[in-house]
Amino acid sequence: MSPILFWFFALLMLVFGAAVVVNRNPIASALNLVVSFLGLAALFMSLDAFFIGIIQVLVYAGAVMVLFLFIIMLLDLRAERLRKINWVASAGGVAVALALLVQIFYVIGHLTFSKQTFPPLARSEIDDVHNIGLLLFGNYNLPFQIIGVLVLVATIGAVLLSKRERR
Amino acid sequence: MIPPPSLEIAVLVLGMVILMLEAFAERIDKRILAFATIGALIAVLIGTWFLAPSPAQEQATGFWSFYTADPLSIFFKRFALLTTILVLIMMIDYAPVVLASIPSTKKQTGLGEFFAIPIFTCAGLMYLVSAIDFIFIFVSLELVTISFYVLVSFTRHNPATLEAGVKYLVLSALSTAFLVYGITWIFGVTGQTNLQRITAALANPEIERGPALFGMVLVLVALGFKIAAVPFQIWVPDVYQGAPTPVTAYLSVGSKAAGFVVLLRVLRPFLMLPQMERLIVLIALLTLLYGNLAALPQSNLKRLLAYSSIAHAGYLLIGVACFDGPAVTFYLVAYLLMTLLSFAVLVIVAQQTGEEISDFDGLAKRSPFLAFAMLIAMASLAGVPLTAGFFGKFFIFYAAIAQRQTALVVVGVITVACGFYYYLKVVRAMYWQPAAKVDNISVNVLSRLAMSALIVAIVWLGIYPAPILEALRR
Incomplete structure (x- = not known):
């Protein structure tokens, strides 16, 4: 992919990601998040990770966001009223974020392999989905099974904490 | 001789059986479930003394490259089981408070889950102390954390508990993000997620130490959150005070001990820095x-x-x-x-x-x-x-x-x-x-x-x- 497209999608993600936080209206935030996810999907595609890119669109931008919008509408959330901004706390947050950013740039700047170019990846004999399935059910079977238990506990917890008792 | 992985499987099966009983045997006194759980966990605890030896870590592949049953992990499996048993005994004493906080026409609503979720936490802790691969560490840590989200905000009609639950959820999710980001840096440099192979990769003088160190620091942030070390301790007082007391005890012993075991394991490859x-x-x-x-x-x-x-x-x-x-x-x-x-x-x-x-x-x-x-x-x-x-x-x-x-x-x-x-x-x-x-x-x-x-x-x-x-x- 040309670097112009990379910068375009990366900037798209960042701008809309920031808009998610800045917007006070929950629906606007949710829609901004969709665009941010689409940018991420495009970046995955550009790295030849087509399966992850498509899943990103289907699951995150599709299913999860529809769920978000449903919840926002069902709960009838209004735009949050703008609270007085605590400048000291905000400045502290920005300073910490900047420190992390500087650190990341420093580390990347001192990498030797970030300056060299690599040959393109070899084409795989089998397709993405097949590859991921082999890894998940082969080598990474144990963590995959534990995720099953994790989802069970999360489901029980979600039901338990959102259940309204009849009085 | 019992193969070591069957311990966790026994605990997980126990958890599901208790959940089923909770759902379908409505008539029984829910405290019987707690007594049954305590009995079964004691049986598993006794089982830890009859384990078959596991293969050495160095040339392990497949299952054994994620999971180890070395003496340290077996010791802490007993530790996790003992903690869970004692916490369940405390939970039986605490049951009246839980019942009072959940208004319902049905008798003993929610009590069965209050006794069942710690079993899954226990299984998570047992996996965590055995984990020798970053992916497995992450998954079992999440099993522990997600069951704690539920337990901490269990008596949610109490505003202090709800506040504790939200604080724990938000800050814990943030710390998880640091953990994953740190793991990707370490993986990016060494190309490995298994701790043994990371040690071998870092011993290579051509490897870039800086990014590995940066990744390790990010992992340290997440583990610092789990063990309540300064400066990642902001959540501790409010969450400990607001959570149901047996859960606070579980959080301060189980979660912390598992955090330290992981810290000891994860630090080993990085000690040369x-x-x-x-x-x-x-x-x-x-x-x-x-x-x-x-x-x-x-x-x-x-x-x-x-x-x-x-x-x-x-x-x-x-x-x-x-x-x-x-x-x-x-x-x-x-x-x-x-x-x-x-x-x-x-x-x-x-x-x-x-x-x-x-x-x-x-x-x-x-x-x-x-x-x-x-x-x-x-x-x-x-x-x-x-x-x-x-x-x-x-x-x-x-x-x-x-x-x-x-x-x-x-x-x-x-x-x-x-x-x-x-x-x-x-x-x-x-x-x-x-x-x-x-x-x-x-x-x-x-x-x-x-x-x-x-x-x-x-x-x-x-x-x-x-x-x-x-x-x-x-």
């Missing part, structure tokens, strides 16, 4: 000072125990900085005994009067047994000789002196003196203050048995610590 040790010494110093100084003015016992939990994380970090595994482990055992004992007393007394230290006034007259149990727990937490807590601190400081960590020893000894002040404040309230309320607090047989066992264990390890040290050396 000299910056790592300096960083941990700094965190240990901050944690010691913050935990002990902030505990001084507390008047709520649960909050006091929260700050004390931060302080103990500091002493444990001294052991980590010296990389003395046995000292850390012994300290964790002592910490389990004394913390669970103090929370067990707190659960019972809080239902009669309250959680403030002033609510313990004259406890010696109201219930000599509970007051004595609390006395032993507080003496051990402070580190009075002839208790397990004393030897815990002794081994830690001994390791620090052997490694010439003068700053850690000096600050450690000064903060121990602080500890004496705030722990003995509770003892003073129990024995020297007039009772605010005259009644006799009754303690059921199971709790009395558990507390007596804890008292005996604390005093026994305080006089004769050899058995634990023997078990560790093997």
Whole structure:
């Protein structure tokens, strides 16, 4: 992919990601998040990770966001009223974020392999989905099974904490 | 001989059976589920002494490249099982509070889940102490954390609990993000997620050390959150105070112990980097000072125990900085005994009067047994000789002196003196203050048995610590 497209999608993600936080209206935030996810999907595609890119669109931008919008509408959330901004706390947050950013740039700047170019990846004999399935059910079977238990506990917890008792 | 992985499978199956019983056997008293769970977990605990040996870590592939059953992990599997059993005993005492907080027409709503979710947490802890691959560490850590989200906000009709639940959820999710980001950096440099292979990759002089160190620091942020080390301790007081008391006990013992085991395992490959040790010494110093100084003015016992939990994380970090595994482990055992004992007393007394230290006034007259149990727990937490807590601190400081960590020893000894002040404040309230309320607090047989066992264990390890040290050396 040309670097112009990379910068375009990366900037798209960042701008809309920031808009998610800045917007006070929950629906606007949710829609901004969709665009941010689409940018991420495009970046995955550009790295030849087509399966992850498509899943990103289907699951995150599709299913999860529809769920978000449903919840926002069902709960009838209004735009949050703008609270007085605590400048000291905000400045502290920005300073910490900047420190992390500087650190990341420093580390990347001192990498030797970030300056060299690599040959393109070899084409795989089998397709993405097949590859991921082999890894998940082969080598990474144990963590995959534990995720099953994790989802069970999360489901029980979600039901338990959102259940309204009849009085 | 039992193959080691079947332990966790047994615990998981137990959890599902209890959930099924909870759902379909509506008539039974839900406390029977807790008794059944305790019995079954004791059976699994006994099973840990009959394990078949596992293959060596070095050339492990497939399943065994994620999971190990080395002596350290088997020791901490027993630790997790014992903690869960004691927490379940506490939960039976706490059941009236849970029932009162969930208004419902049906009898005992929600109690079954309150007893079932800790079983999954226990399985998560058992996997976590066995994990030797970053992916598996992440997955089992999430199993533990997600079950804690549910447990912490269980009595959600209480605003303080809800606040605790939200704070724990948000900050824990943030720390998880740091963990994943750190793991990707380490994977990016070494191309491995298995700790053994990361060690081998880092030994290669051509590897880039900087990014690996950066990744490790991010992982340290996440683990610092789990073990409640400064500066990742902001959540601790509010969450510990707001969560249901048995859950607080579980959080402060189970979650912390597993965090330290993972820390010891994860740090091993990175010890050749000299910056790592300096960083941990700094965190240990901050944690010691913050935990002990902030505990001084507390008047709520649960909050006091929260700050004390931060302080103990500091002493444990001294052991980590010296990389003395046995000292850390012994300290964790002592910490389990004394913390669970103090929370067990707190659960019972809080239902009669309250959680403030002033609510313990004259406890010696109201219930000599509970007051004595609390006395032993507080003496051990402070580190009075002839208790397990004393030897815990002794081994830690001994390791620090052997490694010439003068700053850690000096600050450690000064903060121990602080500890004496705030722990003995509770003892003073129990024995020297007039009772605010005259009644006799009754303690059921199971709790009395558990507390007596804890008292005996604390005093026994305080006089004769050899058995634990023997078990560790093997």
